[in-house]
Amino acid sequence: MGAGLRRRVAAGGGQRSHRHPGQAPGGGAAPGRGEELSPASPVERCQVDLPVGTAFRLRQLRWGRTATTRIERFETIHWDTSDFRLAAWDAGLRYRRGRGWRVTLAGWPEAGCFRSISVDLDGGPAAPPREALRLLSGYLGDARPEPAARLRHLESRRAVEELGCVHQVVSLLVDRRAVAHARRVSLRGGEELTGTRRALAALRRLGVVETTTQPLLTELVGPAAAPQWRELQLDPTSTVAATVTAALRDYSARLVRNQALLLEGSDPEGIHQARVACRRFRSALQTFGPVLDHAWAEALRAELGSLAADLGAVRDAEVLLMRLRASAADRGLEPEATERLLGRLEEDRARAREGLLRRTGTPEHREQLERTLEAAAHPGLLPEAADQPAVEVLMPLVAGSWRKLRRRATGLGDHPADDELHRLRILTKRCRYAVLALVPVLGEGPARTGALLGALQDALGDQHDAVVAGDWLRQFAAGETAFAAGILYGVERERAEAGREAWRVPWAKLRRRKQWGWA
Template sequence: MGVKLAVGAGFRLPDLSGLADGVVPGPQREGRTESVHYDTPDLRLARWGLSLRHRRGEGWTLGFPPNAHQPLARHRTQRFEGSPRTPPAAALSLLRAYLRGAEVRPAASLSILRRQVLLTGPEGQELAEVVDDEVSVLEGRRVASRFREVEIEVREGGEVLLPSLLARLQEAGAFPADGVPAHLRALGPAAQEPPELTGVALPPSPTGTDLVRSAISSGVASILKHDIGIRLGGDPEDVHQARVATRRLRSNLRTFQPLLQEEWATGLRDELGWLADQLGSVRDAEVLRDRLREEAKGLLEADARPSDGLLRRLDEDVERARERLLTTLDEQRYVDLLNRLVEAAAQPAVTEDAALPAGEVLPPQVRKPWRKLRSAARALRPDSPDEELHHTRILAKRARYAAEAAAPAVGSEAERFAKVAAGLQTVLGEHQDAVIAQGWLRANAGGGRRAFVAGQLFGREADRAAASRADWPRAWKRLNQKKLRAWLPA
């Protein structure tokens, strides 16, 4: 946890003793460090909230934001070794989705005179550190500008010191900072401009073009933001969210079909399908592994070892799928797709109908997947094959995505429809996951004790499949209400 303050050129760190009983400030340490920040000519990394720097004595550091599903997490970093004059290939590989072939070069050189005071508690534990940075922005050997900032870095257990620390520093002349990191300030105002993909601010009555741009921009931004996490591994949510974004983009291109030039939209959908397949292979393997591992926790202790041996194969499946995905992400085809998507968000190939109010042109496009879903759901019987339930789930997902695409223009009616459709999709998805698990267990059971364990897990998955098969009609009944689809044309 850190709090930054701005200070004037004549600021001096005050005496930090007496803040609380037993809290002792250490001696002031002083040192100078120099760093070079790298970026593209259009400062693309800075505008996306990323940084790539080389600091003398520390080497290379890549900084990037936390995941959207972890809003309270700290900014993430990766360290690299290598020549101070050439960005490491491993760092550039992690940035591939953002760079897309753009040149990376020195963008700002900083010389920082740093003064630090560490505050410790009665038992010598570190509670907080006050860091006073005097930053010189260099152009060659000339100092182009200077600024100064103080940061309070609170360690675990030191939160109670923060109010008194702030008061002491403010008495000495510190004041709230604008929150702009030092390297962004050094890079100049252009570094704080929005990136090439920004959320499209929709007017009260958006046109079809407005919604197309907004949907594509949101989807592509999600792919980019999860790309680094996918490459690093460790958080399955990155693959999941990128897959969702890719599938949603494909669905939106289908929903917006009459507003888009056919060849252009088909080409994008085909390439997005290729990417979705690669992401799906990893995600499906991860879901199956996690599902069966959780199920195996309910087995008797005597069956734990055979189950570990059985399920270890799923770890191998995940790893093989990840290797194929990482190869895909390093292909030029992936970079070309991202470039096409970024261009599509800015200038989609629309038809004349796209200039019409979205509230008029999109409801008929939601009606199409709804009718297909209704026809499939009505045809299902208690003993319908698993494949037919899976097909109905796909249609439910398409109807949901279509309603979500129309919601910015239609409003809460479309949002409610999409929410209930998502409920049907979830129930049928649970059935499909159970069916896939049964198929995997049947194919990998082997013999002996392992086969016995596989049989137990198979039985549990069969129960879950039967439960979801019994549940889906209720989810369908909630969706198949006239009042829920009153906004759709007859």
């Protein structure tokens, strides 16, 4: 998930989020913005964990100008299902007396560190707030969490500039007795973890070298609480089954993780990335169709198409709103005139979001997510293809996607129509998704090509967005909104015309033979 998910956070870095009273299940309507937005703002955190021995002391660590060491002792109760569904997703739900509830919406390892996005909610220890259960519903399904582990923490903390250094000794308690211990040093920051180079060098001088992304809960409880939905590792010898499974697992995991951010609601990227996950999944089913059971793939494509449409209704309205508001501000339009024009679009977006939220709260949607995850974990592969080398079998399918794109692009005249460019954009997107599915197998080659396809997709996407915006604005060419609509329509037509040529720059780079040397 990486960089994409990093954009789906509110400002605030590593500071504590605003907290809002929550309610236990069955306690009536959720407070505040509960049905539309989570009552708390999400916070992104990034940390590097290093295991240490019993002899390690934080005072031995020397680097930078350090603040006073603070020592804290506290207990946390981690809630999960009996089969540790939250832990399987690197999500979490924990209670700390005096601090309330922390809901980890998503977590993932990235380049040696571990990133997480969480929301803090108030509430007593008897039961999780209703809002917490709503946000985690994509992970939990119909299961209910219960107390799964009680942990005792002894933490020594120092701060060097924006980097926090924490030595933690964490014990698993059973009947108030410590039965397992974990000892770590954590370097902690906000969205961007800076200043780690000197800190890691100082730790190396003390013999602390190895980092870990294994969750504390896994270390203490055991494999039952291990993450199950991290990326699978592939290489050039991987089979068709391993490669297709890894791709579909990745897309389904993105869909489920982004549902938590979609439900939290403060950043539109949650909806955008959930929609992208649906599109990638459906595109993979089409690209890899020759090695899949046809009926299985088509049924899954149709089911995901319905969800993608509901996500798209919200996302398209949000994109159009952001685009037109920015254009209105650039042209100095009066805010009142802008809001009169965009009021109906706001209503459309609100209705679409309400419909999407209703859908995500239904048993049918939860069952759909379960079916999608099951399909990703055990795809309907043709037996004769499953154990074949991915490079030999899937590479020609990707090459076929590229040939379709190349034929379409080279067949366009000097003045392509808007619908021709839109079709080219769709083929570009499909080709890009197919290429990216081979990145875990082949590495840098398809990654570079995928980046160039992304640049072409962006250029064509901007042209298409301008066309869509112009079509929407034409509805308001009369009456009190006519002036504002006319100004913005002119802006969008200029952008659409410019876009007819702008796409040729990334296309010229993409079509060079050397960009496809790996294929």
